[in-house]
Amino acid sequence: MAFLECIDITKEYANTIALKKISFSVNKGEMVAIIGPSGAGKSTLLRCINRMIVPTAGDVIFDGVNFNTLNSAQLREQRRKIGMIFQHYNLVNRLSVVENVLHGRLGYKTTFEGIFGRYAEGEKEEAFKILARLGLEEQAYRRCDELSGGQKQRVGIARALIQEPKLMLCDEPIASLDPSSAKIIMDYLWDINKSIGITCFVNLHQVDVALKYADRIIGIRKGEVIYDGPPCALKKETIHQIYDSKTGELIMD
Amino acid sequence: MELLVVKKRQNYIAMFFILVALLSYGAMEVTGFEPAQALIAIPQAIVWSLSNFYPTMASIKNLPAILIKLHETVFLAIVATTTGGICAMAFALLSTKGVPVFTVMCRLIASFFRNIPDTVWAIVLLLSFGQNVISGYIALFFATFGFLTRAFVETIEEVGANSIEALEASGATYGQIVFQAIIPSCITQVVSWLLFMIETNIRSSTLVGMLTGTGIGNLFNIYYKFFDYHSASLVVIMIVIVILIIEAASNHVRRMIL
Numbered sequence: 318m319a320f321l322e323c324i325d326i327t328k329e330y331a332n333t334i335a336l337k338k339i340s341f342s343v344n345k346g347e348m349v350a351i352i353g354p355s356g357a358g359k360s361t362l363l364r365c366i367n368r369m370i371v372p373t374a375g376d377v378i379f380d381g382v383n384f385n386t387l388n389s390a391q392l393r394e395q396r397r398k399i400g401m402i403f404q405h406y407n408l409v410n411r412l413s414v415v416e417n418v419l420h421g422r423l424g425y426k427t428t429f430e431g432i433f434g435r436y437a438e439g440e441k442e443e444a445f446k447i448l449a450r451l452g453l454e455e456q457a458y459r460r461c462d463e464l465s466g467g468q469k470q471r472v473g474i475a476r477a478l479i480q481e482p483k484l485m486l487c488d489e490p491i492a493s494l495d496p497s498s499a500k501i502i503m504d505y506l507w508d509i510n511k512s513i514g515i516t517c518f519v520n521l522h523q524v525d526v527a528l529k530y531a532d533r534i535i536g537i538r539k540g541e542v543i544y545d546g547p548p549c550a551l552k553k554e555t556i557h558q559i560y561d562s563k564t565g566e567l568i569m570d
Numbered sequence: 571m572e573l574l575v576v577k578k579r580q581n582y583i584a585m586f587f588i589l590v591a592l593l594s595y596g597a598m599e600v601t602g603f604e605p606a607q608a609l610i611a612i613p614q615a616i617v618w619s620l621s622n623f624y625p626t627m628a629s630i631k632n633l634p635a636i637l638i639k640l641h642e643t644v645f646l647a648i649v650a651t652t653t654g655g656i657c658a659m660a661f662a663l664l665s666t667k668g669v670p671v672f673t674v675m676c677r678l679i680a681s682f683f684r685n686i687p688d689t690v691w692a693i694v695l696l697l698s699f700g701q702n703v704i705s706g707y708i709a710l711f712f713a714t715f716g717f718l719t720r721a722f723v724e725t726i727e728e729v730g731a732n733s734i735e736a737l738e739a740s741g742a743t744y745g746q747i748v749f750q751a752i753i754p755s756c757i758t759q760v761v762s763w764l765l766f767m768i769e770t771n772i773r774s775s776t777l778v779g780m781l782t783g784t785g786i787g788n789l790f791n792i793y794y795k796f797f798d799y800h801s802a803s804l805v806v807i808m809i810v811i812v813i814l815i816i817e818a819a820s821n822h823v824r825r826m827i828l
Contacts, residue, residue, distance in 0.1 A: 367739055369735065369738065369739055393741040393742075393743065394741065395741075396738075396739060396740060396741035397740060397741035399739070400740070401736065401739040401740070403732070403735070403736060405732055406732075407732040407733050407735055407736035408733065408736070409733045409750070409751050409754050409755050410755065411754050411755055411757070411758075412754050420736075420737055420740065420742070420750055420751070421740055423737060423740060423741070423742035423743075423746045423750065424740050424741025424742055425741075426746070428743045428745040428746055431742060431743065431745070431746030431749070431750065432745055432746055432748075432749040432750070433749075434749075434750065473736075476736070476740070477740075480740055480741075486739075
């Protein structure tokens, strides 16, 4: 059985269909990039996987569990196995870096422990270890609003990693970053995927980045899968089909 | 083409001013308000104030009584704000939890309390609680609660939405999200709203006091009705001084927490 399986996921809003019967299955350790124009449904698809958005129809089966059958406590238990990072980092800016990282452990805590921020010594050590791995040990006690965009995104990655996730969902992680920070972030994601073996789903705007880092590319247009396969087999015509463009209209031409 | 767009925009601006002028004129006609008479009345009012409405040595001896009542009014305003604020926070958190039933319910209740002015609350409560400080407190509490619920909901949605999403995705419970994400990110705005509300409530509680027969408002009313304008003016001056002090203090606090 596949590690993550999406079967006929459909999401309808009042008068638009965001996703039309999307199906795919992903093996453990794959690095999957989702590409497509703005509004194609990339973010919706990502959020349907961890049920931050509830699909209108279809099943998500992750690690042998069908998310449709879960109550809210069981869903929280599954979600802690899934790390998520965001375009706008979604940190609590007024708290310190290490406090933000430890937020990733909340899923493992009782409500009471979480409210008062009572983390175990081992968890704190782990937080510092992860920060060191991401080159942020010197920033640990700084407030997040003092950091640069690239540093904030690394805090986001640290917060996801401390969950000990089996899957990472990355929603346009480099869309707000300058090229050199973007490369650093993508390199870290690649490293996490290859060395720890965490399956990664990355929404991307940049086709060249997807071609360089991903093991597999899923191209989406208007809520439908146009392409699903390895980067080497992705033809230029297909890219144009995904972006609804003609030869010469994209920067890569 | 572009020139035409600019012309069109100029036309809109002109139309807007004409509309405002027409509305003002219409409103004056309907209410029978005569601007000329009002303008003539202003100098008269100034002359009357200068000749009657100032504190004298004789009125200064009322100062201790005024200060006692003022103290009562200020603390009433503070208590109404803090208790109203706590209830408003609870409602705002319930309303932003993402359960549609709670959201609609909380908004309806808050909007009901907000849209009835505190003076109307005071008059209504007078009938059930009588002329005492409880009526004044509840009136201020209701109005504060209604207003702050809305202000807090907007703050949470504006400041907290992103981090709420992140913690929800990591499997945190709502209680954890409230204390680890919402409160840390919203606390400065929340304190700022509370300080603003204390200032507003000191002004309102003066007015409410006139109706419920308590506090500084009632004292003003008494002096005024007994033609003791000198003492009444002293009351006004003291209120202004207190509001200025509170304003300065809250500005200071705001600068400190930001």
